[in-house]
Every structure is written in structure tokens, then in C-alpha cells.
Amino acid sequence: MPRLPVALAAALLLPLSAAAAEVVVFAAASMKTALDPIAEAFQQATGDTVTISYAGSNALAQQILQGAPADIFISASTQWMDEVERAGDVAEGTRTDLLGNRLVLVAHDEAAPQLTPARGFDLVGALDGGKLAMALVDAVPAGQYGKEALTTLGVWDQVEPHVAQADNVRAALTLVATGEAPMGIVYATDAAAEPNVHVTGTFPKDSHAPITYPAALLENASDEADRAFFDALGAPEADAVFQQQGFTLLN
Incomplete structure (x- = not known):
């Protein structure tokens, strides 16, 4: 786990309330x-509790739409935030659009050759009979971005049976970290967080829609702790943590 700048605790330091509050956050797994x-x-700074549920943005959005008691939603795509907002x-x-990311190809084997994702590149050959791990390609943002990129580059039809x-x-x-799949498509930040995978290529930005993480308070949010944590996500010290993990700052 990355070390948080000490300044963040000071920046967030608020008088401890007599009754600690709970902030419930639904956030994309990445x-x-x-x-x-x-x-x-x-x-540590406030005495309040932050409970975070991580999953695919699609699953989290569906839970919110069905009445799950979340205070803050951070999606890995605008699509699912749009659904919740509508x-x-x-x-x-x-x-607010909080963060951006990059889409990368990762491999389990340190000796895996570097690939340049480009028009018609031989991803099937690189798999050498193995599978390409991806998040759900029709629902989860990382999978949707990945499918879009492979389609733009003209290789989706060949790769699809191997996904x-x-x-x-x-x-x-x-799946890639454990060697169950030799290669996968994930975000750059995921690759940075897992020592057992290696980036073998980065997808061109123009091969898929911009990867945007919108964040919002939900109608269920009802106390000062919810607003305080939401504001903390945009603090300079939090920005430093996001950048350390490879996110791009958008706000």
C-alpha cells in the first residue's frame, strides 16, 4: 500500500465529533x-468511518439504482454515472470528473516480448494459445474500453474467441498475476499495483474513448462527514496519492 503524505492527515484534521459518522463509498475496483x-x-484524522465497496462500475451503479445506501459514487466511466444521475x-x-487513466496490455511472464498495439497487430500470436484476461466487455468500463480499442485496431474479431x-x-x-492467463488488458494503475504482471504495451489514446472517473455525492448523503470526505478526494495531498498510482488529474 502506498504511503500517504503526512500532510494529508493535517489537511483533513477536523474536531472529532461526539458521535462518529460513517461514509459509505461505492468505488470502481481500479x-x-x-x-x-x-x-x-x-x-485517523476525524474519527469517522469510511466503508468502501469496490466492484465493477456497472454492478455498483445497479446497486445504487436499486436503493443501496451509498453516500459517494466513483465510477470508471461516465456511462454508469450518467445512469445514476438520470x-x-x-x-x-x-x-465532477476526478481522474483519468491509460489502458495497457500486461503479461505474466517477465520475458514476454513488448508489443505495440497498432492496426492489425498480432495479439493472438502473442497469446500463443492462451487466454486474454479482460473485464466484462459489454458492461465493465475496463472491458468496454478494451473491446473498443481492439475493434478500432481491427483485431477484435480474431481475439474475441481467446478472451x-x-x-x-x-x-x-x-488472472494474469497468477498465470491463469498469459496476458490481459487492464488500466495502467492496476499494472502499477501488481508486481506479478509486466506492461508489454500501451494502447493509443485515440483507440478508445477517454478513460474518465466521475465522482459525485449521492442523494443519500446526509451529514458533514460525507461532504468532508468527498472534498478530501480533491485535496492536493490526495492528488499526490492518485498521481503516485498513475492516475491523471482532471479536476
């Missing part, structure tokens, strides 16, 4: 390595 230390520092579950004026789909991007990452 946020975990960066968000956990930010939440820990906030808890349903009236986003607190007015709170939605092993996982519930979220961290599950796809695990």
Missing part, C-alpha cells in the same frame, strides 16, 4: 490501491 490510504488517513440519485451540483472475461478489472488482473 481505485482500491489509491483510495484505501486516503480513507485510512481521513479516518435516475435522480446524484446530489445536484456535486458531480477470458472477469467480473471487474482487478479480477482480470489477478
Whole structure:
């Protein structure tokens, strides 16, 4: 887990309330390595509790739409935040584009050759009979971005039969880290968080829609702790943690 700058605790330091509050956060699975230390520092500084549920953005959005009691939602794509906002579950004026990311090809084998994802590149040949791990390609943002990139580069039809789909991007990452799949498509931040995978190529930015992480307070948010933690996500000290993990700052 990355070390959080000491300044963050000071920046978030608030008088401890007589009754500690709980902040419930629904966050895309790819946020975990960066968000956990930010939440820990906030808890230590305020005495409040931050409970984070990590999963694919699609699954989290569906839970919110079905009435799950979340205070903050951080999605890995605008699509699923749009769904939640259209349903009236986003607190007015709170939605913000928080972070960006890059899409990369990773391999389990340190000796795996470097690939340049480009028009017609031989990804099937690089798999050498193995599977390509991806998050659900029709629902989870990382899978959707990956399918779009492979389609743009003209190789999706050839690669599709070799794809092993996982519930979220961290599950796809695990398939590669454990060697169950020789290669996978994940975010650059996921690759940075897992020592047992190696980046073998980075997808061109123009091969897929921009990877954007919108964040918002939800209508269920009802106390000062919810707003305080939401504000902390945009603090300079939190920015440093996100950048350390490879995210791009958008706000």
C-alpha cells in the first residue's frame, strides 16, 4: 500500500465529533490501491468511518439504482454515472470528473516480448494459445474500453474467441498475476499495483474513448462527514496519492 503524505492527515484534521459518522463509498475496483490510504488517513484524522465497496462500475451503479445506501459514487466511466444521475440519485451540483487513466496490455511472464498495439497487430500470436484476461466487455468500463480499442485496431474479431472475461478489472488482473492467463488488458494503475504482471504495451489514446472517473455525492448523503470526505478526494495531498498510482488529474 502506498504511503500517504503526512500532510494529508493535517489537511483533513477536523474536531472529532461526539458521535462518529460513517461514509459509505461505492468505488470502481481500479481505485482500491489509491483510495484505501486516503480513507485510512481521513479516518485517523476525524474519527469517522469510511466503508468502501469496490466492484465493477456497472454492478455498483445497479446497486445504487436499486436503493443501496451509498453516500459517494466513483465510477470508471461516465456511462454508469450518467445512469445514476438520470435516475435522480446524484446530489445536484456535486458531480465532477476526478481522474483519468491509460489502458495497457500486461503479461505474466517477465520475458514476454513488448508489443505495440497498432492496426492489425498480432495479439493472438502473442497469446500463443492462451487466454486474454479482460473485464466484462459489454458492461465493465475496463472491458468496454478494451473491446473498443481492439475493434478500432481491427483485431477484435480474431481475439474475441481467446478472451477470458472477469467480473471487474482487478479480477482480470489477478488472472494474469497468477498465470491463469498469459496476458490481459487492464488500466495502467492496476499494472502499477501488481508486481506479478509486466506492461508489454500501451494502447493509443485515440483507440478508445477517454478513460474518465466521475465522482459525485449521492442523494443519500446526509451529514458533514460525507461532504468532508468527498472534498478530501480533491485535496492536493490526495492528488499526490492518485498521481503516485498513475492516475491523471482532471479536476
